[in-house]
Amino acid sequence: VFFLILLPLTSLRIPVIVLELSYLLIFGFLYLLIRSELSNQHLKMMQYVFFYYLLVLASNLVLDTGWMSRIIVMLINLSGICLLWHLGRKVDGKIPFDYLRPFSRWLLLIISMAAIIFNLFGFLNLARTCSIAGAVGLLQAFSLHAFRDMLSHDLLNSYENSKEDRFINRFDKQKILAALRRIIGLFAGILVIIIWANTLHITSEIRRLGDRLLNNTHTIGGVNYTYGDVLLAFAVIWTANWIQKNLKDLLDQPDAKKNQRRTALLPLVRVVIFIVGFLIGIRILGLGVDKLTVIVGALSVGIGLGLQNIINNFVSGVILVFERPFKVGDYVELADKKGQVMQVGIRSSTLLTDQGAQVIIPNGDLLSGRLVNWTFEESDIRLNLQLTIVTARSIEEWKKWLEDTITSFKEIDRSLPMKILTKDITADAYVVSIQVGLQNVQQIEWFRSKFLEQVKAEAVFHDSKVTSA
Numbered sequence: 429v430f431f432l433i434l435l436p437l438t439s440l441r442i443p444v445i446v447l448e449l450s451y452l453l454i455f456g457f458l459y460l461l462i463r464s465e466l467s468n469q470h471l472k473m474m475q476y477v478f479f480y481y482l483l484v485l486a487s488n489l490v491l492d493t494g495w496m497s498r499i500i501v502m503l504i505n506l507s508g509i510c511l512l513w514h515l516g517r518k519v520d521g522k523i524p525f526d527y528l529r530p531f532s533r534w535l536l537l538i539i540s541m542a543a544i545i546f547n548l549f550g551f552l553n554l555a556r557t558c559s560i561a562g563a564v565g566l567l568q569a570f571s572l573h574a575f576r577d578m579l580s581h582d583l584l585n586s587y588e589n590s591k592e593d594r595f596i597n598r599f600d601k602q603k604i605l606a607a608l609r610r611i612i613g614l615f616a617g618i619l620v621i622i623i624w625a626n627t628l629h630i631t632s633e634i635r636r637l638g639d640r641l642l643n644n645t646h647t648i649g650g651v652n653y654t655y656g657d658v659l660l661a662f663a664v665i666w667t668a669n670w671i672q673k674n675l676k677d678l679l680d681q682p683d684a685k686k687n688q689r690r691t692a693l694l695p696l697v698r699v700v701i702f703i704v705g706f707l708i709g710i711r712i713l714g715l716g717v718d719k720l721t722v723i724v725g726a727l728s729v730g731i732g733l734g735l736q737n738i739i740n741n742f743v744s745g746v747i748l749v750f751e752r753p754f755k756v757g758d759y760v761e762l763a764d765k766k767g768q769v770m771q772v773g774i775r776s777s778t779l780l781t782d783q784g785a786q787v788i789i790p791n792g793d794l795l796s797g798r799l800v801n802w803t804f805e806e807s808d809i810r811l812n813l814q815l816t817i818v819t820a821r822s823i824e825e826w827k828k829w830l831e832d833t834i835t836s837f838k839e840i841d842r843s844l845p846m847k848i849l850t851k852d853i854t855a856d857a858y859v860v861s862i863q864v865g866l867q868n869v870q871q872i873e874w875f876r877s878k879f880l881e882q883v884k885a886e887a888v889f890h891d892s893k894v895t896s897a
Contacts, residue, residue, distance in 0.1 A: 432457075433454060433575055436622040441626065441631050444627055447626060455570070459478075477570070480504070480507060480511055480563065480566075481563050484559055484563040485560070501555070505559055508566070513537070515533060529569075532565075536565050536569070540559070543555050546558060560627055561628055568623060576612045580605060583605060584601075584605075621634070642654060642655050642656035642659070652714055657712050657714070667705065668706065668709075671705075672699075672702045675698055698774065699774050737792070740792045741776060741790045744791035745773065745791040748791055748795060749772075753799060754799070759803045759809070760799055760801050761802065766781065767779035767780050767787060773791070777789055809868075811875065812861070813876070813896060814859065814861055814896065815860045816859050816897070817859075820891075826858075826860070830862065833886075834862075840864055840865060841865035841867045844864075846863070849861050880896055
């Protein structure tokens with residue numbers, strides 16, 4: 429089925445009889461593949477389409493100037509119009525043989541009505557051409573719809589059945605499905621143009637028109653180019669931009685430990701990829717390095733004044749890549765912004781705050797401002813608390829209870845030593861200093877809240893007074 433559908437891509441000029449037989453085989457194979465999934469209503473619809481296609485092919489073989497054969501062909505075309513009108517009522521979007529999209533349906537309706545009109549006025553060759561084009565177009569619409577659904581279904585199965593470390597799991601499932609549908613839509617459009625050009629016998633005209641549009645030379649300021657070169661340059665730049673955007677997904681392995689060096693150099697590599705793609709695209713257009721230098725020099729003053737902040741952030745991003753004052757995953761604080769570094773870009777970086785908001789900060793501010801990195805080397809952090817205890821209870825009993833309570837929290841880092849010391853004393857109180865290591869800086873507020881609640885409950889139980897700082 430796959431090779432038969434893509435058969436028209438092998439040549440721009442294909443005999444119509446080959447197209448008719450190939451789509452007859454495609455329709456038959458698809459019927460056998462999904463027959464078990466179809467209801468009786470869908471099976472009848474497929475049979476109607478199949479017999480209509482056979483009747484169109486057979487009737488146009490015997491079409492002559494006699495009114496009897498012409499009336500039979502017109503009745504067959506009229507039945508095709510009724511069939512197309514019925515296919516406009518959507519029953520089940522999951523079955524590709526019960527519904528045609530409005531654009532496809534109306535286009536096929538116009539072709540079928542044109543076949544009847546040409547037949548009625550005696551233009552038999554045009555009537556035969558439109559009739560066959562409508563029948564082939566109907567099978568093509570069904571086949572391409574089914575082909576798209578089959579590929580999408582196979583892609584979903586690959587996601588569901590693949591292991592976690594498979595390459596496909598590096599990409600978002602919905603984005604891949606959307607990209608697949610766009611690619612299939614592009615190839616479907618090319619197939620429709622090729623097949624209808626062959627069935628309508630306008631292949632030579634389309635080829636000459638395409639050659640004239642794409643290969644004619646145009647001149648702007650001494651630079652010669654063609655629209656074909658413009659399309660190719662656009663495709664190269666778009667490809668480079670797509671690669672630099674998805675480079676992280678292409679390189680990262682699911683659930684693998686992050687390579688901090690690669691993460692730090694990733695923004696710079698992305699810029700290099702885009703610049704290389706841009707230079708290749710410029711070269712395709714016929715712009716030499718000397719002409720490009722003149723253009724850049726002429727625009728440098730305006731760009732320098734209007735985009736100085738962008739250039740400053742860009743240069744700051746390059747410096748951050750090499751100096752690495754922070755990395756992805758660090759918990760940093762800049763002025764009134766505090767959060768975890770989610771992404772280090774070449775122009776800006778993204779922080780995830782404790783409230784769940786993503787804050788985009790220009791790299792120039794990160795480089796020039798006073799930045800506090802709470803987890804420069806390790807993700808754990810030490811929390812300092814101070815308790816003032818007024819109690820008749822022994823201070824050693826309080827220290828023992830504090831140690832046991834802190835140890836009961838799973839958020840603490842047991843590899844770091846815990847410190848519970850008497851810092852000061854007054855006439856009726858003890859000032860106790862506590863230092864405890866936590867596994868992650870984002871757990872500070874939760875741990876502090878739960879711990880102080882337990883301290884308050886213990887103080888009430890023993891008729892003591894405790895204040896924190």
